[in-house]
Amino acid sequence: MGNLLTEQAAQKRAQELRKQLNEWSYQYYVMDRPTVEDIAYDKSYRELVKLEKKFPKIIVSDSPTQRVGGRVLDGFDKLNHELPMLSLGDVFSKQELLDFDKRLRKVVAEDFAYNCELKIDGLAISLVYKNGLFVQGSTRGNGVIGEDITENLKTVKAIPLKLTEPVSIEVRGECYMPKRAFAKLNAQREAEGKPVFANPRNAAAGSLRQLDTKITARRHLSTFIYYLMEPEKLGIEKQSEALQKMSEWGFRINPESRVTAAATEIDAYIDEYQAKRIALPYDIDGIVLKADPFSVQQIVGNTVKVPRWAIAYKFPPDEQETIVRQIEWT
């Protein structure tokens, strides 16, 4: 096409390429469903890079070319979380879990179900969107003050740069390094005589705190989003509905969540995932129980640090799992 190409034609072609590339990327990184050969992806990607290089004015914030990183930051700005990023109370036995359930039901007259979720062992992050575009990402920090790591989070392919609807929202979730990526990274660092990471959580934290965003982009980080801020403003009434809605907007949501009515179902959920834990492609350190209706969450509210409507049940440390990690994932 050479320089006969007008900027307008380039813009149109770039939009087609971005739509196709973002769809392929969504299937691969959010839905874990590879639909295209790398060669086809790379061919379209290279064409887009050439067009944007020739006509820089056509670049938009949700172009896949904006995910490769490239800046070396000299530090991370601090930022105040408008609403504090809460932590979770922990229990270590099923009996304590039953006590939590009894206590909560004593305060809450109405009957309610729990939303059970796996407790992903990564780094808590916050993502802010304005009119559907990703504008800011940060770490939890101490819950009130976090670090602005927007540039690094843009390189995480599971984080959408543009949502399917032009909503202005904040969501929170866990950024983590899959076990396979962790094993490969440590093998590579060992070969280079560099210190290895103790576990995927530390590897994810180290990768997100990289000042060179190109390094972050190579670390194969992913996310599970589990928290929608102020859902009542959107007429969403339950945690399970919020997860569904965030999935429709394009976020990567953990598929193992389950609404359970009775305590016995919670037992079954715990046993099921304690058994499945080793085979999951990501680290979990327990399960999280949340009152599903937001009306119930409103009744009991939060302490300064943790919600009164949720609890984390931590699995007993499983030394057998560490041995398996060495074998299975190298």
Ligand SMILES: NC(=O)c1c(N)nc(OC2CCCC2)nc1O[C@@H]1CCC[C@@H]1O
């Ligand atoms: N790690 C998790 O998978 C997880 C989860 N699935 N759900 C929550 O809900 C909390 C967040 C604020 C109120 C309830 N928290 C999680 O992790 C927390 C975040 C900060 C400390 C824990 O890691």
